[in-house]
Amino acid sequence: xxxxxxxxxxxxxxxxxxxxxxxxxxxxxxxxxxxxxxxxxxxxxxxxxxxxxxxxxxxxxxxxxxxxxxxxxxxxxxxxxxxxxxxxxxxxxxxxxxxxxxxxxxxxxxxxxxxxxxxxxxxxxxxxxxxxxxxxxxxxxxxxxxxxxxxxxxxxxxxxxxxxxxxxxxxxxxxxxxxxxxxxxxxxxxxxxxxxxxxxxxxxxxxxxxxxxxxxxxxxxxxxxxxxxxxxxxxxxxxxxxxxxxxxxxxxxxxxxxxxxxxxxxxxxxxxxxxxxxxxxxxxxxxx
DNA sequence: ACTCAGGTATTAC
DNA sequence: GTAATACCTGAG
Numbered sequence: 001x002x003x004x005x006x007x008x009x010x011x012x013x014x015x016x017x018x019x020x021x022x023x024x025x026x027x028x029x030x031x032x033x034x035x036x037x038x039x040x041x042x043x044x045x046x047x048x049x050x051x052x053x054x055x056x057x058x059x060x061x062x063x064x065x066x067x068x069x070x071x072x073x074x075x076x077x078x079x080x081x082x083x084x085x086x087x088x089x090x091x092x093x094x095x096x097x098x099x100x101x102x103x104x105x106x107x108x109x110x111x112x113x114x115x116x117x118x119x120x121x122x123x124x125x126x127x128x129x130x131x132x133x134x135x136x137x138x139x140x141x142x143x144x145x146x147x148x149x150x151x152x153x154x155x156x157x158x159x160x161x162x163x164x165x166x167x168x169x170x171x172x173x174x175x176x177x178x179x180x181x182x183x184x185x186x187x188x189x190x191x192x193x194x195x196x197x198x199x200x201x202x203x204x205x206x207x208x209x210x211x212x213x214x215x216x217x218x219x220x221x222x223x224x225x226x227x228x229x230x231x232x233x234x235x236x237x238x239x240x241x242x243x244x245x246x247x248x249x250x251x252x253x254x255x256x257x258x259x260x261x262x263x264x265x266x267x268x269x270x271x272x273x274x275x276x277x278x279x280x281x282x283x284x285x286x287x288x
Numbered sequence: 289a290c291t292c293a294g295g296t297a298t299t300a301c
Numbered sequence: 302g303t304a305a306t307a308c309c310t311g312a313g
Contacts, residue, residue, distance in 0.1 A: 023294070116294080117296095119293095119294050119295080120294075120295040120296060121292095121293065121294085121295050121296075121308075121309090122293060122294075122295085122309090122310085123292080123293040123294085123310095123311085123312085124293085124294075125293095125311090125312080126293080126309095126310070126311070126312090127293095127294080167309080170309080170310070170311090171309080171310095172308075172309025172310055173296095173307090173308045173309045173310090174296095174308095174309080175309085177296080177297090212296090212297090213295090213296065213297090214296085215295060215296045215297085216295090216296095217294070217295060217296090218294085218295070218296080221294075235294080237294045237295080238293085238294075238295095239294075240294090282294090286294095
């Protein structure tokens, strides 16, 4: 396949580090020249930003402009979202200034389910390593600039993978959860196409929670970071708990902060933009 | 040696 | 319902 290129000039709310290091994705890696290369939805792409111009180059399974506009959520007005959120309080404003170039990617639903199951009680380098090895073992090879990349395997490509196979790839105790979830989806116990069409977020959330290895935090990450794209959910991990406690709840022991209280507070403060507010806060608190 | 990391499932009150 | 506890793995 041939490499395509697409350029955008004078783009707003688009910073490579903010997008790729804010914790939403696992398959983008920084290159020596400061650009990022990643694999998504069967494409391999390199993204570079110079001045106010972003250049996308890659091996794509369709029109690169359409692929980019969809994946990078370019049709959404992040300037408007940020100006709404900034009005909430100084803390949120500070976090937005820190992560001003964040965009929430439209990532593949199936890939996010598997990726976030792997993320449980794990650290980012390991999560990335496990996903990489699964892709290399069962995905399709794509060559880009003389190097080999591997697509994230489809449901079909994982159908014969055993619990032991996942363990060998380093998944640890998550091996059985991966196996069970793959087979629940294969058996249509959970229908991803139906889920994608269902506008009722709570219904979709309930369905996700039936999957093995998917609890409240993982379900919310899937809802927020996949093509399901629900900005009203508020994934609560240790970092979000920490920042919400520091800024608003001010309990001396953050581990004792009730999840329900955080959820309620997030809903009151951020409403249907809770998810993206969470992302600014999370990125700010974790990196800064 | 020991703790910790994007939680979840299981078991026990 | 809600609170403890175990859990692969490898880096620091």
